[in-house]
Amino acid sequence: MKRISFLICLSLILPLTVNAQPWYGKPQVVGAGAGGDQISGVVFNDLNQNGLLDRGEPGVGDVLVSNGLNWTSTDESGRYEIGVREDMNLTIVQPSGWRVPTDQRMVPQFFYIHKEGGTGYDMRFGGLPDTGPAPSEINFPLHRDGAAGEEFTCAVLGDTQTYSNEQVSWLRDGALSDILDNGLKPGDCMLYLGDVVGDDLGLLDRILELGSVNNVPQWMVLGNHDIDFDARTNADKADSWRRIYGPDYYAFEMGNVLFVVLDNVYYPCGEEDVAMGRTHCGQGRSTYNGRLTETQFQWLDELVQRTPEDRLIVVNTHIPLISFADGTSGQHQTDELHRLHAILENHEALSFSGHTHTMENHSPGQLFNGWTEQTGIGPLPFRHIIAGAASGAWYQGDFTVEGVPMALMRLGAPMGYLHVEFTGADYRERYVGAGVDPERGHWIGVNTPAFRQWFNRIIEWNRSSAENRNPIPPYSINDLPDTKIVTPGDIEEGVWLTVNVWAGSAETEVKAILPGDQRLTMERTQSGEGESPKTGAQWADPFAAARQLSVARYAYESTMGPERAQGQELFRGSNMGPAAPRPQSSIALSNMHLWRVQLPELPLGVHPIEVVITDRHGEVSTDRITIEVRESHPPRYWRNELWD
Structure with missing residues (x-):
């Protein structure tokens, strides 16, 4: 059944699926708009899975809760209290052995977005509405996950980066079809490493719906093509993302692994970045830089301090912490990486990222030219993996027999995804090429x-x-x-x-x-x-x-087809061709x-x-x-x- 069309495949698989039934729900908001400088609530075992804290449902202790800067944990009755920040993601860390509910798109519901006043100005994709004063209480439902254990698999997708619905269809028939064919089980996950879309956030819901048929949570990282380009400040740049998907940085546990999702896309960058040597930020146009905010450094430091030393910590960013392909670039690696490495010093750690459209598996001890100068580090203390791109080289290249662009990436690997199997704090990774025998690497x-x-x-x-x-x-x-x-x-x-x-x-x-x-x-x-x-x-x-x-797609033209079908259309609707076969950009x-x-x-x-x-x-x-x-x-x- 390897290459039946995606929709036929769904009709065959879904009635027979052995995955646990999805649990749809969301946090319970009590006393909306009550205001105050503290917010409290209960993290509870939602025995009847209705999303409401009912009489007799016990609280869950020792669950981490954050306002995006500070941390607390629930007491033995599941109760917490934490300060309110004007602009915050109130989140819990899904604890091992439990799962949070999802919406129908399989987006985990472990958060409450609060931004009093909202974005405050018009945005192309809507930004955040005024959430009003903070509610007095937010209760977070959990449910025991019978499929959870020390062993699980995550399908890790770098840069799905769809600029159009045509490209969403190529994603459907490429990496997403392979993930469906290869099968995810109860207790597994999907993890997207940013640039989920190509500047058009209106495509995000369709991608989530396509991915949801795997019946596992879809955790996502914010990328530089997922932001509001009309944002005036970095604090606003993820507002539409937060409304459509959820938080821009957060954490969750599975098995013996803590997954930490960070936002290292700083947009628009400015004088502070220029002072750090990032002169591309001072060219009179809005662009981004690869770095973490001080808020995130503080948030991460306290989270790691609260994490048992036997946990594997998987750091997930869009822009790589380091890169072979862009080793001398400041923009395309992460500033002050030595600080992040220092925070993780006493833990087993692993880094996943995307952005470069390369598959790079960097072992501890590796060092390439530019890393020290650009990020402040020496040889790597732990493994850093750039997980390729589900879009390959931005959907370029000639068509495969499946009708999907070949799109071989900058280092020659095919479009695809990273298949990672976790056992305790250990893991095994292999890259799966889209439309390629999954055993071939x-x-x-x-x-x-x-x-x-x-x-x-x-x-x-x-x-x-x-x-x-x-x-x-x-x-x-x-x-x-x-x-x-x-x-x-x-x-x-x-x-x-x-x-x-x-x-x-x-x-x-x-x-x-x-x-x-x-x-x-x-x-x-x-x-x-x-x-x-x-x-x-x-x-x-x-x-x-x-x-x-030598890509022949540049030359394709017809006498009766629409104008935009001539040659090939790629980035932001840019037209390339018709022209003689020529090299792709990577x-x-x-x-x-x-x-x-x-x-x-x-x-x-x-x-x-x-x-x-x-x-x-x-x-x-x-x-x-x-x-x-x-x-x-x-x-x-x-x-x-x-x-x-």
């Missing part, structure tokens, strides 16, 4: 002299001025010779076997086994010892680059998860090569590629001369 390529010539000429054209260059690129995919046919001269000049292991890390081992049991250890092209990215034809992934450098020029080995001299003939990949968990996968060594390259096309 790599591409194999061959980097030949012909590939490098083809690559370099297209890159040179792509970097030249659009006004002065020939509108037709020097080469297309049709001009790339068969790279699996090589000559002795090619081998002498340099032929590399390459393996792009999408979720590969410093611990990953890759070997190539040639006929005669000749074993070659493949070397990771980036060691992560403080160096800069190695860029260029010899460091590129030839499998991905061949598909990224190309695998460098890579932190590419392994390669130079082929030795081989005799003429056919050489099947086995590739063996061992990931950091000891899981082994194998693949094969066949290389032909010929005295010269055989004629490529139909031999007309024999028929003239």
Whole structure:
């Protein structure tokens, strides 16, 4: 049933689902508009699941409650009291073994949004209405989760980033279809790492409805494309998000894991950011910077102090804490990261993020050029994972057989999602490519002299001025010779076997086994010892680059179709084409998860090569590629001369 259409798949699965029935509800508001500088209430076991604190329903003790700055915990009767802030998300931390109710979109209901006066000015997507004075009491329902335990799975999606309903449909038939096919169980979760939409918050409800069919909670991070771009201050930039979805930072527990969702998109950035060296904030236009507010630092510090040391703390942000692809950028990494690392020092920790449209699995001890200068850290103290993008390279690329854009990302991995299995405080991660065999986690390529010539000429054209260059690129995919046919001269000049292991890390081992049991250890092209990215034809992934450098979708046009269907429409309705096939905007020029080995001299003939990949968990996968060594390259096309 792997690739039945999404709607048919739903009709087949939903009547037979073994997931626990959704529990719809929300916090109980008592004494609306009562005002006061304190707010209180009860966190209770909602035995009849009606969302109301009924006689005989017991309180739940030791549940953490926050006003977005300070923390308290419920007493043995489930009661709490905490100060009211003028603009706050009043939240509880879903405790392990319990679950909070959701709405029908499977959005967890663990919060009350309070902003007296509301946004106070018109916003494109509505902002927040005036919530009035704070109520006197908010009661938070919980229910024992019979499916909860030490073992659970989360489907982690970076950058679904849909700019249109057409792209929402591609998300539906891509990563969301794979998640549905692969199955989530009671007690599992979905976690979106920001840029859920592409600047149009009107698309958010449809995405939530599509994801809700998995019958698991949908936890979301705020991204820089999910904000109100007409916000005047950072305090207002998430107002529409808070109305449509919920809090912009919060925490929840599952099993032995504390998930912490942070908002590190500071918008609009300004003088304070410029003083920190972020000069892009002082260019007379509204833009964002990657950093946490002092309020969040204080909120996080106290939360961590209240967290048992045996908990794994998973920090979830949109903008990465660090990045290989954007290692020298201040905007696209997180300022003062050393402060966050210090807060987490005595805990097992893990970082998930999105934003860069790359899959990056950074092991403890890794360091790349720019991290120290931009974020203030040295080698990593714990694992940091940038979880790829469900939109891939912003839905670019040619269509797959499923009718979804291929959209290979900046480091060559496909669009998809991160599948993470938690057991206690341990976890195992693997990246699932959309529309790809879920057991496959790599591409194999061959980097030949012909590939490098083809690559370099297209890159040179792509970097030249659009006004002065020939509108037709020097080469297309049709001009790339068969790279699996090589000559002795090619081998002498340099032929590399390459393996792009999408979720590969410093611990990953890759070997190539040639006929005669000749074993070659493949070397990771980036060691992560403080160096800069190695860029260029010899460091590129030839499998991905061949598909990224010549995209036919640019050329699509029709005589009767609508004007906006000609060529391709991508970011904010920007039209690209019709034009000759050309490179997409993201190309695998460098890579932190590419392994390669130079082929030795081989005799003429056919050489099947086995590739063996061992990931950091000891899981082994194998693949094969066949290389032909010929005295010269055989004629490529139909031999007309024999028929003239």
